Amino acid sequence: xxAVFPPSDVERFATRSSSGKHRATTMSTSxxxxxxxxxxxxxxxxxxxxxxxxxxSEEKLLDPEVVTAGVRRGFSHPELCRYLVAEIDGRVVxxxxxxxxxxxxxDGVLWWLQSVxxxxxxxxxxxxxxxxxxxxxRAHANKDxxxxxxxxxxxNQRAMRVYEAMGMAxxxxxxxxxxxxxxxxxxxxx
Numbered sequence: 001x002x003a004v005f006p007p008s009d010v011e012r013f014a015t016r017s018s019s020g021k022h023r024a025t026t027m028s029t030s031x032x033x034x035x036x037x038x039x040x041x042x043x044x045x046x047x048x049x050x051x052x053x054x055x056x057s058e059e060k061l062l063d064p065e066v067v068t069a070g071v072r073r074g075f076s077h078p079e080l081c082r083y084l085v086a087e088i089d090g091r092v093v094x095x096x097x098x099x100x101x102x103x104x105x106x107d108g109v110l111w112w113l114q115s116v117x118x119x120x121x122x123x124x125x126x127x128x129x130x131x132x133x134x135x136x137x138r139a140h141a142n143k144d145x146x147x148x149x150x151x152x153x154x155x156n157q158r159a160m161r162v163y164e165a166m167g168m169a170x171x172x173x174x175x176x177x178x179x180x181x182x183x184x185x186x187x188x189x190x
Contacts, residue, residue: 033127035134038083038095040075045092046083047071049117057153059187066183084134086118086127094118094127098135101149108146111139116150116159132166151175 038046047067054060074081074097086094097115113135118127139145149171152159160170 032088033093033125033130034087035084035130036087038075038085040072042083042085042092042095043068043071043075045085046095046097046115049092049095049119050115053115053117054184055187057156057159060184061187063183081114084131086131088122088125088127093122094131096131096135103146106146108144110147110149111135111145113148113150128162129166 047064050067050071051062051064054062071083074083081097081099083095083097085092095115095117096113099112099114101110101112103110113132116128116131136148139148148168150163150168152163164170
């Protein structure tokens with residue numbers, strides 16, 4: 001197999017920024033959305049959005065030091081994941097992380113979208129759509145990628161509707177875990 005994460009695939013609507021990284025531009029009715037590969041300068045935004053995501057969707061508190069270390073690990077080991085951000089007017093308004101799963105059934109890999117978060121004031125403005133389309137185009141251009149997957153908390157009906165509107169379908173799987181990290185804890189009610 002080739003590279004699981006090819007370096008910045010050239011896409012139909014990609015443009016080069018001054019940093020030389022590829023960026024996808026999507027126009028919505030009121031905002032210009034730029035999707036780009038995240039870099040370590042985005043760590044604080046990614047950590048903040050991950051913590052908000054856990055609290056909003058699962059009522060879980062994440063330790064900022066643990067999440068910061070995890071994001072830094074991701075940047076230090078690009079074979080584990082790739083972060084993407086969506087910007088409007090230079091402000092990060094959405095993030096996601098792609099991880100890889102080998103699929104021997106399909107002789108390739110699946111890209112998992114994880115830690116998907118859009119700032120509340122930009123929900124409904126096409127931010128997730130821009131992120132998803134950017135990722136889907138990259139995935140289709142990579143001969144090893146067989147599909148995209150994500151998981152969503154069972155109570156997050158709004159997100160489920162968004163994912164279905166993008167063409168994703170509910171899979172025939174349940175999700176199990178055995179987490180011994182003790183890094184994620186339930187929110188304590190005041």
